[in-house]
Structures are given as C-alpha cells and as structure tokens.
Amino acid sequence: MTTQDTADLGEFQFLSGETIPSLEVAYETYGDFTGDNAVLICHALTGSSHVARRPDAGDETAGQARAWWGDVVGPGKAIDTTEYYVVCANVPGSCYGTTGPSSENPETGEPYGTDFPPVTVGDWTRAQRKLLDELGVGRLHALIGGSVGGMNVLDWLRRYPDDIGRAGVVAAAGRLDAQVLALDTVARRAITSDPNWNGGHYYGGPEPEDGLARARQIGHIMYLSKASMSRKFGRRSAGRETVHETSPDPAAAFFPYREVESYLDYQADKFVDRFDANSYLYMTRAMDDFDLSAGYEGDADALAAFEGDLLLLSFTGDWHFTVEQSEALAEAAREANVDVAHHIVDSDHGHDAFLVEPEKVGPPLSALLEEGLTGRLITDTDDEDDTDSFAPVHTSLFSD
Numbered sequence: 001m002t003t004q005d006t007a008d009l010g011e012f013q014f015l016s017g018e019t020i021p022s023l024e025v026a027y028e029t030y031g032d033f034t035g036d037n038a039v040l041i042c043h044a045l046t047g048s049s050h051v052a053r054r055p056d057a058g059d060e061t062a063g064q065a066r067a068w069w070g071d072v073v074g075p076g077k078a079i080d081t082t083e084y085y086v087v088c089a090n091v092p093g094s095c096y097g098t099t100g101p102s103s104e105n106p107e108t109g110e111p112y113g114t115d116f117p118p119v120t121v122g123d124w125t126r127a128q129r130k131l132l133d134e135l136g137v138g139r140l141h142a143l144i145g146g147s148v149g150g151m152n153v154l155d156w157l158r159r160y161p162d163d164i165g166r167a168g169v170v171a172a173a174g175r176l177d178a179q180v181l182a183l184d185t186v187a188r189r190a191i192t193s194d195p196n197w198n199g200g201h202y203y204g205g206p207e208p209e210d211g212l213a214r215a216r217q218i219g220h221i222m223y224l225s226k227a228s229m230s231r232k233f234g235r236r237s238a239g240r241e242t243v244h245e246t247s248p249d250p251a252a253a254f255f256p257y258r259e260v261e262s263y264l265d266y267q268a269d270k271f272v273d274r275f276d277a278n279s280y281l282y283m284t285r286a287m288d289d290f291d292l293s294a295g296y297e298g299d300a301d302a303l304a305a306f307e308g309d310l311l312l313l314s315f316t317g318d319w320h321f322t323v324e325q326s327e328a329l330a331e332a333a334r335e336a337n338v339d340v341a342h343h344i345v346d347s348d349h350g351h352d353a354f355l356v357e358p359e360k361v362g363p364p365l366s367a368l369l370e371e372g373l374t375g376r377l378i379t380d381t382d383d384e385d386d387t388d389s390f391a392p393v394h395t396s397l398f399s400d
Contacts, residue, residue, distance in 0.1 A: 002054050002081075003029040006097055009130045014092075018117035021106055025131050026097025027089040028054070030073065030081040038137045039079060039369065040128060041088045042145030042152035043068065044355075045219075045283050046275055048096035051088040052081065069146075071358035078362030079369065084141065089131050091152070093119035093282035098127075101278035102203065114200030119282050121148070121290045125155045129163070142369050144168035146354045147321070148287040154302075154329075158292065161305040168368055170313040170361065171354040173325035174292035174299050174332075180320060183222055184284045187215035191277050200278050212277040213268035220267050225317035225350030233260035292329075299332035309372045310340040313354070313364060320351035327381060334382065341373045341380035 005027060012023035028049040031037075041051050050066075052073040073079040073086055090098040093116070101116040132140075143164045145153040150172020157167060176184070194211030196202055224232075237256035296302040303310075310333055314326035326342055333340035345360045347353040354361055367375025 001029075001032055003027075004049075004054065007131055007134050009127065009134070012092075012127065012130075014117040015120050015122050015126075016118045020099065020117065022099070023092060023127060024097070024099050024103075025089050025092070025127055027087060027131060028052075029135070030054075030086040031084055033085040033135075033137065036139070036141060037084045038132070038140050039084045039086045039142045039144065040132065040137075040140050041069070041073065041079070041086060042124070042128070042143070042149035043088060043090070044145075044147035044149050045287065046094075046271075046280070047149070048094070049088045049090045050096075052077075052086065068355065069358075072362050072365065078358070078366040079144070080366075084369065085137075087132065087135065087137070089128050091119075091124040091283075092127050093123075093279060093286065095276035095279040100276070101200065101282060102276045111201075111203040113203065113278060114281075116278070116282070119286050121151050121155050121286050122159065124152050124286070125159050128152075128156075129160060138163070140164050142166040142168065144170065144365060145172070146170040147172060147351065148283075148290075150321075151287065151290045151292075154292050155290070157306045157310070158296070158302040161307065164306065164308050166309045166311070166368055166372060167306070168311045168313065168365055169326075169329070170365075171315055171318055171321050171351060173321045174329055175290060176288055177322075177325070180222065181288055183218055184288050187218040188281055188284060190214035190218070191281060194277075197277065200281075202277075207272075208277045209272045212272050212275070212280060215277075215280055216268050216271040216275075217264040220264060222320050223351040225319065225348050227317060227348040228350050228352075229260065231348075233258065233263060238262040299329065300335040303333050303338050304336040306336075306338055308339070309368065310338055311364065311368045311373065311378060312340065312342045313345060313361065314342065315345045315347045315349070315351070315353040317348040318351045318353060330381060339373055341378050342382070343379050344381065 007025050009023045011021055013019045026049050030052050047068045051069045053067045053070045075082050090096045092098055093100045095102050101112050105112045140163055143153050143156055150169040153167055153169050191208055191211035194208035196206040197208040236259045238259045292302050293299050312326045312330055314323045323344055330340050330342035343364045347357055349356055363377040367377040
C-alpha cells in the first residue's frame, strides 16, 4: 500500500525560537506497518518525499523531480517495500508540500518569503519525529539518508538515539568543509544578487530565475567528479546550432558551445521550473550550519548514546563529502563504542554516485536492514590492513 498525504502538525517552534502557527508536512509511505518494520528515509538537498515509484503516479508527482531513489526503494528492491514500512517526509523550508518560504503565512495571507523562520537540520529531525508520532510509529527499524539527508540521520542519532535500531549514512559527513561552504556561499549570492529576488518577496512577480539557475549549475559541478566530467563531456562541442540563446556575450558565437555548457544550461532550465529560490537559500544554509559536535565535546560524544548499528557509505570519487570525512565519523563512532562499519564504494561518479549507481548502493543497505552490520555484503575499513586503502581518487574538482 502507498500513501501520499500532508499532516498538519500544528504550531511549531523552530530552534531559532521563532514560531509558525501551523506546520504542514508532505509525506509518502510505502508498504504496511506491522509495528516494528518502519524505515524512515531522509532526502537530499532538493529532494522530496517522492522517494519511490508509485503505481498511481508513475515516476512524476506534482511537477517534482522523478522518484529520486526509485531503483533502491520499492517492491523487491534493496529497501523492499513488501517487507518494510517506508516513510519519507519533505522537510520544513523546502517547496514540495511542506511549509516553507513559498507557503502562505496565515497571519498575512501572503507567502512568507524571507519572513519564514531560519531552518536547521535539527528542525527537520524534530518535524519528522512529530510526523512519526502522528503515524503511530515509535521506534524505527532503520533510518537512512543520503547527502544532507545523511546529516539528518546523524542529527537523529544524537537527538533521539533510543528511537533507532539501525542507521545508514550515505555520502555525508559530520560537517561541511571550507571549500563546499565557499561554493554554497557563491550559489546563494547568485540568487540574492538577482534583481528579481527583491529581498525574498518576489512571489506574484518576476522570479529570480537567473540567480537560481547559476546556483544550481554550481551545485551540479559539485556533484560530479573530475573523471566523470571528463568522460561525459571532455572538451567536445555541442554544435553551433545549439548555442544557448540567452548568452549576453556577442563574441560567444565565435567560440564553440561545449557539451558541458549545454548540460549545465539544460539542468538549470529544468531546475528553475520545479524549485523555489528562497527554499534553495534556506536548505543550503541548514546544511552549512550543521555540525555534529555542536553542543558536545566532539563527534564521539555526540554519537555515544546510540546503541544500534551504524553503516557509513562513502564513494572514492566524491569530493563533496569525502571518504576521509566518513572515516573520521567511523573513528569517532569506534571511540564511542558504537557498532559501526565504513563501507567504501569504488566509483568515479562523484557525489551523484549514491543516486546513479543503485547496484553498488543497494546491496549494503539491504544487508543492513536484514542482518545489521554482520551482513556479508558490508565491508569495513577497520578490517583492512592498509590504512591508505581508502584514499579517494579525487579530493577536489579544482585540484592541480
């Protein structure tokens, strides 16, 4: 059985101290709840609750991106919805059905815009916990998230450690490094410097599409590795007949319009049709703000109360969330005597690997759900003799 719905959680106070009179959370469920088989999946930055394909909606839902983990979650898939009751909730601040900047402020009748309270990963976690309470779900069999969704999982481990049996953190880290923080800053400034942004109150008028497009292009560069970009595009020309019509540079016609430019323009054009610029600001700020050790003596202290199994998945070509960052998390978990395994996936796809290589991501997650860390498809760096064996292939897209 599948469900697509919205829950009104009533008045909600954010960790900033600000309150909104009503928080609505869009969510989807897959499978039947038996009391001990619930799996919560936390989506990435621009994802939605539409994690798996729905027989009544196909691969698209209300203009959103396709089912973002449709090859991992579903009947007979790695996260098998015939065995598990899977819940995925859109987080506060997003624009896919959960209350955010583009939602109507009931006190004014106008969209919140940037009057919406600041949002943190902790607010996502607290909203998810309230939603699960509404659904009658107490302790989770498992909790899984990718990218900033993995940060969401880490926040659960420190905030509600007794509510989780098994946790999977995929392509994530305890915090962002300075390079990614810098790129996120440039992306946000691309939005806020767009004349149409209007301080975040652009609803009903021209929207800051150019700024959002540039921000998304920066994001796509972060999600790919140097090797994957070279393989996909190289220096190949897309052909003069495909030159992007909006180029303001008259001299551009003399030079080749390259395939990599065409790809970035295409992705940007698709994105501005489905996502809200303010939500992009709010979501990236929440990601940038997250620090697992905040309020604790360190990462080990933050994880110490969790008594379940923790699986960390990292990807050798990912420079957004590196193998070293996952290994640092694994070392912190070991220090805290948390049962942990750090499973490294050999891939040159970059950060997008967790989305585009289900054949590599699915098996260890399936093993985690079925057997815990004893699953034979799960490996751990702590079992390897060569401590350099997990060094990433590409630590930065911009390395010399």
